[in-house]
Amino acid sequence: MDITIIAETQGDNLHPVTSQLVGAATSLGASPTVLCAGGAGADTAAGIAGVGKVLSVVGDCFSTFDGGAWAAAFDAAAGAGVIIGAASAQGRDVVARIAARRGVPVVQDVVAISQGLTMTHPIYSGKAMQEVTIGGDCAVTLRSNTFPPAGDGGSAESATVQQSGDVKIAVQEAIAKASARLDVSDADIIISGGRGMGSPDNFEHLYSLSDKLGAAVGASRAAVDTWDEIPHSMQVGQTGKTVNPSLYIAVGISGAIQHLAGMRTSKYIVAINKDPEAPIFKIADYGIVSTWEEALPILGDEIAKIL
Numbered sequence: 001m002d003i004t005i006i007a008e009t010q011g012d013n014l015h016p017v018t019s020q021l022v023g024a025a026t027s028l029g030a031s032p033t034v035l036c037a038g039g040a041g042a043d044t045a046a047g048i049a050g051v052g053k054v055l056s057v058v059g060d061c062f063s064t065f066d067g068g069a070w071a072a073a074f075d076a077a078a079g080a081g082v083i084i085g086a087a088s089a090q091g092r093d094v095v096a097r098i099a100a101r102r103g104v105p106v107v108q109d110v111v112a113i114s115q116g117l118t119m120t121h122p123i124y125s126g127k128a129m130q131e132v133t134i135g136g137d138c139a140v141t142l143r144s145n146t147f148p149p150a151g152d153g154g155s156a157e158s159a160t161v162q163q164s165g166d167v168k169i170a171v172q173e174a175i176a177k178a179s180a181r182l183d184v185s186d187a188d189i190i191i192s193g194g195r196g197m198g199s200p201d202n203f204e205h206l207y208s209l210s211d212k213l214g215a216a217v218g219a220s221r222a223a224v225d226t227w228d229e230i231p232h233s234m235q236v237g238q239t240g241k242t243v244n245p246s247l248y249i250a251v252g253i254s255g256a257i258q259h260l261a262g263m264r265t266s267k268y269i270v271a272i273n274k275d276p277e278a279p280i281f282k283i284a285d286y287g288i289v290s291t292w293e294e295a296l297p298i299l300g301d302e303i304a305k306i307l
């Protein structure tokens with residue numbers, strides 16, 4: 001069962017109830033992904049036992065609470081399946097909005113949950129308890145201090161999806177995080193372009209960046225099939241090449257499963273896409289929600305600084 005947890009945060013820190021949400025998810029046999037608003041508490045969340053992945057969802061909307069904006073940002077970052085949040089005022093608001101966006105059932109203030117998604121929650125202002133079983137995707141909030149917390153000792157992988165309007169900051173952070181993980185001056189790098197590049201002429205931007213970085217240029221099948229100027233030898237994916245560089249930069253690529261098949265084992269993946277819901281962000285270590293026109297020149301400058 002795929003479960004995504006909306007972490008409960010207090011300022012920059014993780015609220016302890018988040019461990020209880022993880023405890024409930026792991027009791028269902030899941031290895032949940034935890035989404036952290038603005039990256040708050042992400043390091044702590046990665047240390048909770050049983051967490052599969054931590055995703056810092058970063059963007060201007062997280063400077064203040066706005067349920068609609070937070071739900072939109074989390075909805076774009078979360079995969080399908082069950083969404084779990086805390087039954088706090090904030091958690092209930094965001095989770096209900098995500099359910100509405102997805103058209104899935106919402107169950108609030110759950111006090112018991114079991115395999116098969118049978119849940120108990122109060123109705124009529126707590127005068128009665130109702131048991132419901134939900135067959136598929138849904139969104140639920142769990143009452144605090146009801147589920148045993150997961151312990152410490154986890155070491156989940158972390159990633160960031162940056163939805164900030166400030167692309168410069170997003171690119172700088174992407175490169176800083178990449179260089180913390182890799183020796184970028186020594187990294188083998190592939191920059192791949194997709195249909196989002198708009199025309200084969202625009203691949204010149206990728207070639208000039210690759211010259212600066214000593215990188216190779218790849219492409220999606222859509223780019224190769226659409227434009228004669230982009231040779232099939234550049235295609236990455238299931239019916240193209242399988243690549244495994246230290247740094248893979250995907251530009252204007254949606255992230256279809258067949259493309260991911262050829263590059264998902266790359267050590268560090270940066271994705272640039274103007275659509276916050278592009279599936280490539282689900283596997284990127286760092287996602288930049290932007291047009292390539294805005295992000296690429298900044299990327300070139302920032303990488304040149306550290307080479």
Ligand SMILES: Cc1cc2nc3c(=O)[nH]c(=O)nc-3n(C[C@H](O)[C@H](O)[C@H](O)COP(=O)(O)OP(=O)(O)OC[C@H]3O[C@@H](n4cnc5c(N)ncnc54)[C@H](O)[C@@H]3O)c2cc1C
Binds near residue numbers: 238254257
């Ligand atoms: C049997 C089979 C095998 C296949 N094998 C492969 C394979 O080996 N490799 C492969 O790649 N595909 C393969 N495909 C095709 C795959 O399913 C996708 O169709 C393809 O990967 C899509 O390429 P794309 O991401 O470039 O294009 P699209 O899916 O059209 O995505 C373009 C993306 O660019 C973004 N964008 C648009 N404008 C901008 C901008 N200005 N700035 C930033 N972002 C922008 C859009 O938001 C969009 O997400 C295969 C398909 C099948 C059925």
